[in-house]
Amino acid sequence: MRCRLCSAEPVHNSLCKRHFLKDFEKRVAWTISRYGLIVKDDRVLVASSGGKDSTTASYILSRHAKVDLISIDEGIKGYRDKTLADLKRYSKEHGLNLKIYSFKNEFGLTLDQIIKKTKWKPCSVCGTLRRYLLNRKAKGYTKIATGHNMDDEAQSILMNYLRNSLEISARLGPMTGIHRNVFVQRIKPLYFCTEKETTIYSYLMGFPVSYNECPYVADAYRAGVRDMLNGLEAEEPGTKKNIVDSFLNLLPRLKSEFGKGDISTCGCGEPSRNRACNTCLLIREMKSFL
Amino acid sequence: MRVYIEREEKGLSLEFRGTAGSLLKRLKINPETVIVVRDDALIPLETRLKSGDDLKILSVISGG
Numbered sequence: 442m443r444c445r446l447c448s449a450e451p452v453h454n455s456l457c458k459r460h461f462l463k464d465f466e467k468r469v470a471w472t473i474s475r476y477g478l479i480v481k482d483d484r485v486l487v488a489s490s491g492g493k494d495s496t497t498a499s500y501i502l503s504r505h506a507k508v509d510l511i512s513i514d515e516g517i518k519g520y521r522d523k524t525l526a527d528l529k530r531y532s533k534e535h536g537l538n539l540k541i542y543s544f545k546n547e548f549g550l551t552l553d554q555i556i557k558k559t560k561w562k563p564c565s566v567c568g569t570l571r572r573y574l575l576n577r578k579a580k581g582y583t584k585i586a587t588g589h590n591m592d593d594e595a596q597s598i599l600m601n602y603l604r605n606s607l608e609i610s611a612r613l614g615p616m617t618g619i620h621r622n623v624f625v626q627r628i629k630p631l632y633f634c635t636e637k638e639t640t641i642y643s644y645l646m647g648f649p650v651s652y653n654e655c656p657y658v659a660d661a662y663r664a665g666v667r668d669m670l671n672g673l674e675a676e677e678p679g680t681k682k683n684i685v686d687s688f689l690n691l692l693p694r695l696k697s698e699f700g701k702g703d704i705s706t707c708g709c710g711e712p713s714r715n716r717a718c719n720t721c722l723l724i725r726e727m728k729s730f731l
Numbered sequence: 732m733r734v735y736i737e738r739e740e741k742g743l744s745l746e747f748r749g750t751a752g753s754l755l756k757r758l759k760i761n762p763e764t765v766i767v768v769r770d771d772a773l774i775p776l777e778t779r780l781k782s783g784d785d786l787k788i789l790s791v792i793s794g795g
Contacts, residue, residue, distance in 0.1 A: 442777060452773045453766075640766055640791035644773060654792055667792070671763040 516551020
């Protein structure tokens with residue numbers, strides 16, 4: 442068994458290590474170029490968890506633009522402390538500037554404490570507070586890059602469909618958000634790379650990342666959709682790509698149907714579709730537990 | 732051969748003839764969710780396994 446492009450041993454999809462890495466990087470470069478993810482003079486902040494996806498995204502993006510790293514420490518005992526240690530090591534080794542902000546310092550409670558006191562759904566609370574902090578701390582940057590991969594996107598598309606929430610899907614895609622003073626655009630350079638391919642890239646590159654899972658993920662509806670999609674992909678390879686491709690054909694129509702709503706500004710200065718943003722509503726409720 | 736399944740934090744010792752892909756099938760592990768490593772080198776699912784192999788099955792699902 443040989444690589445389809447040379448005589449070396451293959452590692453995945455009939456490609457050897459060198460050709461797999463090259464193919465992966467080429468696909469990311471194509472995504473950046475095809476969707477205009479990075480333009481001249483962009484200042485990119487990579488939302489980094491210390492996991493394989495955001496580490497891979499920051500490594501490849503740093504060849505295309507000036508990047509800094511930002512990480513949010515939600516306060517998940519036994520998980521985030523480990524990934525943050527990996528991230529600090531990676532940023533030091535690659536000379537990348539890293540800033541870390543914590544829920545504890547910013548909101549007064551860790552995610553573990555919030556969940557214990559409120560019984561709220563962890564992924565929903567975490568997502569809302571993380572998005573808020575990322576946008577708030579990204580002032581001065583033109584783009585926030587995330588490590589979302591094709592699996593993440595296919596899951597989101599399917600979840601929104603199953604929940605009859607197409608208006609939320611209108612906010613998906615390789616580049617999202619309206620670049621105004623209040624909102625920093627999000628870009629997803631790994632949009633066409635699967636979770637497995639990203640794991641392989643990270644493993645072959647020897648990034649100091651741990652391949653463990655957030656302990657709260659088992660609570661999420663997403664985990665069920667993920668398992669279902671992985672089952673379908675094993676039976677019918679290309680399923681995830683087909684979901685994403687057909688969604689991209691539909692996206693302009695979704696944007697025209699649902700993307701017209703005005704975004705106002707909450708009293709905290711962050712964008713919101715209502716008078717108060719979701720984070721301010723959460724913080725108000727959290728204060729009763731402090 | 733010895734097999735370590737990372738997600739279950741479980742080590743196995745077993746007799747098996749076949750490819751890495753057929754081993755995953757026998758262990759009821761979806762190949763989409765893992766990578767297979769032999770002596771610290773990544774191997775494709777089509778690789779024929781040998782009796783003395785030392786394998787690790789690493790989960791690709793992570794993050795948050």
